[in-house]
Amino acid sequence: MDTPACATLRTRFDGDIAYLQIHRPQANNTINEQLIREFTAALDVCDTRCKIVVIEGLPEVFCFGADFKELEQSSEGGESRQQDPRPMYALWGRLATGPFVSIAHVRGKANAGGIGFVAACDIVLADAAAVFSLSELLFGLMPACVLPFLIRRIGFAKANYMTLMTQPVTVQQAQEWGLVDAYEENSDNLLRKNLLRLRRLNKTGVARYKRYLHAIDGSIDAAEDAAITANREVFADSQNLQRIARYVRTGQFPWEGDS
Incomplete structure (x- = not known):
């Protein structure tokens, strides 16, 4: 199966099952614009050819949210280039409503935007060491785009x-x-057991079911404009950007005093 070459995503296909692994070990598996682009391109392939899409991360961290270093670099010199949150929201929307069964296989930490990937999926499987958090308010931010998916779940x-x-x-x-939905010490085995059952479904039936679910639950579409507006507001706040820049430079959280 032909897929675009990716720097932030590892893709593997087993028949009509796609495995999409977020792979940014040097950046703690955080979300940047390139990851969103590459993930979106991979889903373009999955839409027509895959019945099941498995989202994975690294063994110690599934996804840790926004790439603060990229955000800090974009605001250097006092000229902030505001990132557009709509592609990220659209990506999670596709996981929630696309014509495939989406599975989040979570090992280690899922934080902030990582919870968006988790909550958007149809099925969430995890290992016994997985932890889940929303850290945004510590920096004066909010999980604006995550919340419609999380509240839905x-x-x-x-x-x-x-x-x-x-x-x-x-x-x-x-x-x-x-x-x-389920967790085990050996989450790889748990995933295999779930896939054995899900393989029995056919893609047409899955696609019809997902369309029906989206038709009776319009919460994702209804919340989109408010989520995008709120996201842009908090990431345009100069004080929030200063908190992020300080954390990137020193590793100190906003409530910690200067050393």
Whole structure:
């Protein structure tokens, strides 16, 4: 199967199953514009040829959210080039509504925008060491684009709690809340067991089912404009950008004093 060459994404195909691995080990598996472009191009292939799409990360970190170094570099010299959040939102929307079964296979840490990938998927499988967090408010930001997908999966109250507390949630708690469907010590084995069952489905049936689900649940489309506006507002705030730049340079969180 022909797919574009990728620098941030590793792709593997097994018949009509696609494995898309976020692979930015040098950047803690964070999200940058290139990853969004390459992921979107990979889904273009999956739309027509794949019945199942498995999203994976690295063993220690699934995805850690926005690439703060890229954000800091874009605002150097006092001239901030505001990034467009709409392609990222559209990418998660495709995982939620596309004509395939989307599976998030989470090992290690899923934080901030990483939760967007998780919550957008139809099925979430994890290993016993997986943790889930929304850290945005620590920097004066908010998970604006994540929340429509997260609320759709776990409800308003739990999504609000995760946002306000900013602390990691264990895989056990995540399963109780409905963010994770199943977890095992050996998540590779868990994934294999799920794929054995899902292989029995046919792509036409899956595509029709996903279209129907999207038709009766318009929450993702309804929230898009508000999510994009809120995202742009917090990432245009000069104080927030200063907090991000300080964290990139020193590793200190906003509440920590200067050394």
